[in-house]
Amino acid sequence: MSVEPLSIPQKSALAFLASSHAALSRDHQTIWSFHEPSWREYRSSQWYVDRLRAEGFEVEQGSAGMPTAFCARWTNQAGEGRGPVVAGYAEYDAVPGQSQVAAPHRAPRPGTTKHAAGHTDPHSALGIGSFAGFLAAKHAMEAHGIAGTLAFFGEPAEKMCGSKPVHAAHGYYDGLDAAISFHPHSFNALTNGVFWDTTSAPYWSKIYTFECEAPETWQNESHGGSVAHAHATARAPGAIDAVCLMYTNSKLMKESMLPHTGTWTLNEFIPVAGQAAADNLAPAYSQIQYSMRAPTLEMCAAAFTVLDRNAAHVAAMTHCSVSSAWITKTRSGLPNHALAEATYRNFERVGAPQWSEKAKEFARQGQRHLGHEAMPEPFIDNMTRLTPPAEAEAAFRSQLPAWQLNYAADDYVDYTWHAPTVRLYVARPTLKAPPSGARYPEWLRHAMNGDPDCIDPMWSKAAQVISMTILDLMTDPSILRRAQAEFRERTGGGIGGSRWVAPLLPSDFQAPTGYNWPEWVDTPRGREWSIL
The missing domain is CATH 3.30.70.360 (Alpha-Beta Plaits)
Structure with missing residues (x-):
């Protein structure tokens, strides 16, 4: 099957990402090094707020009453049309008890204990991948006079499915035309591709x-x-x-x-x-x-x-x-085939991510440290191939009852009830099982999250696909028409339709930031990890 050529704006976006790669890699290291847990991501969210403002976005900090959330918007007015409003987001919360240095041996980050937080999925790279994609789209929209609005959200506490239901309940997703949700791959049957029918479950x-x-x-x-x-x-x-x-x-x-x-x-x-x-x-x-x-x-x-x-x-x-x-x-996820097709088509244009010999050697060192024989190709094969939507869907359906349409959980699902939304997955570094079939400890996976050679191919590929899809939505009205028609059909008429599910939290819901969630605290004894 032939792959469609890139548009001129898409080429501009990819060129921007290529020229900015080193700087964006350093940005990822910054967020990864903050490793702040849910509802306590003060430095991480402030970093995004400052960067987005420097890039010309108007930013509401503390959106929906959440101290570490934000809502950023940038509009390019060109010609007479306002253009679509396309949304995406960064996550940046880490997980308590997962502190790990970016090295192929077990050790907490310097100055922390093993009880401190670490990035597991990793949300540090999730956020930078989406952020970079939106910056690249913005650059191309400015360079080529493309009208439209980019809405970029800061979504804290995803590990508690925390902020997105609150943003939805407070009306922040009203008026969006489409949304793009990106996540590092969670299922080896879906490494590089998109959700089709089986989407995330309520939490x-x-x-x-x-x-x-x-x-x-x-x-x-x-x-x-x-x-x-x-x-x-x-x-x-x-x-x-x-x-x-x-x-x-x-x-x-x-x-x-x-x-x-x-x-x-x-x-x-x-x-x-x-x-x-x-x-x-x-x-x-x-x-x-x-x-x-x-x-x-x-x-x-x-x-x-x-x-x-x-x-x-x-x-x-x-x-x-x-x-x-x-x-x-949260609600259950609502699929959108039209937007999934458009996104996967862009993935086909740029191809799957690839990993360098330096990344593979990092993985081999981890294997040796654990007493396993180092493999010439230490990563799973699916990391470097695309997963067609039908293939991924068949894999999900083979392990689920026929009636079950939702699996696992993520609070991105609340976007899906307010605008056509695609769920994009890009492969993260994942080791092949040793011949014994033994499972690797989680610390090695987390260590690769902080090594640029291991993690940069994932978020940089996501940025490419995201920027290209945004530009398609901004320049090809037929894609958005199909996506929104499908959204109206699935909801029975759009927002408020006969099959639409309203936010499950009240419109005045106060985010649960005041509980004693794990965090770093300053004491007369110094900085300590605390679960009060």
Whole structure:
């Protein structure tokens, strides 16, 4: 099959990326080195805000009330038409407990502990790839007088599916004509390509807070015995018992929450446990967060009905009060074939990413360090080939029930209900399994995320495909017409249509930034990693 030639604006965008590659590689190193966790990405978001303003974007910092979010817009007016509004975004949150130096041996980053955050997917390269693509499109639009608006969002806390449902609920995605979502490859069956029908699933998360506010009312004090001392009385179970009972009983009840079909997960995190010394005092305060991935909204609702009921009973058992608050609620992903086809066609024009001998030697050193024989070709074959949409879709369908249309989770799905959206995947460095079939430890994958030779081919290829697709949308009205017609058909008439799903969070939702999420804190002892 012949590949269509590049347009003149697309050639300009690719030339811009080639000439800017070294600088953009250094930019990635900057974000990778910040390695800030969810809702605490202060330096990372500020870096993007400053750069976007320097590039001529108008930037709203702290959009939708989220301190580390932003909304940036740049408009090029040419001729009489306003042109389309095309959106994309950067993510930049890292994951606690994944600190790793960019070297083929296990070690946390200098000046940190192994408990500090590190980029796993990596969002550092996700953000730079998208950012570079939008800068290249902007350059070409200016050079060739192309009308249109670029909307570029800063989306914190993706690991909690945090910001995009909030931006959506607050109306920030209203008025978009199309959106491009890029992610480093997560599925070896889809290394370089696009989602087709099977898209990401809903992700819901809620936090439960237990408080033992009046432990002295647990029992009648006259039964405390003949010694008149408060410590001699039976104390209220309190908040530690509450969170332990909530954790264990909800674990035991997992198989009673949902049918044994479809792929769903329920995970827990305990940010606060007790807030009391090991004395004969009832612990006063505890919290537990539940996060769920499930194929349908109804399955999410069913599981949280059980969790709500468990929390109420646990609170009664432990002499606590309980309150709950949503951390996030996403919708399921909505596909768009027209935009997926246009994006994949551009991927075909530039080809799959390729890795240098230096990148391969980094991988081999990691293999040797782990006691494996170094391979001449250490990376999986799919990294350097395109994955046609039909091939990827068939791979997904082979492992899922026929009724299940959504799998895994990512909060990009909230874009898909406000504008035609494509989900682009580009291969990240991934090692072939050794002959024994043993799995590599995660630290080696994370180390390659910070090595320019290993990670630059991924984000730079994403930038090429993104910039070219933006320019197609700006210059070929037929692509956007087809994408928007499909969007209206899938939603039953567009936003507000008969099959449209509105944001699941209220329009006045306050992002959950005030909880004790893991972060670096400054103390008289110096800078420390803290989970309070």
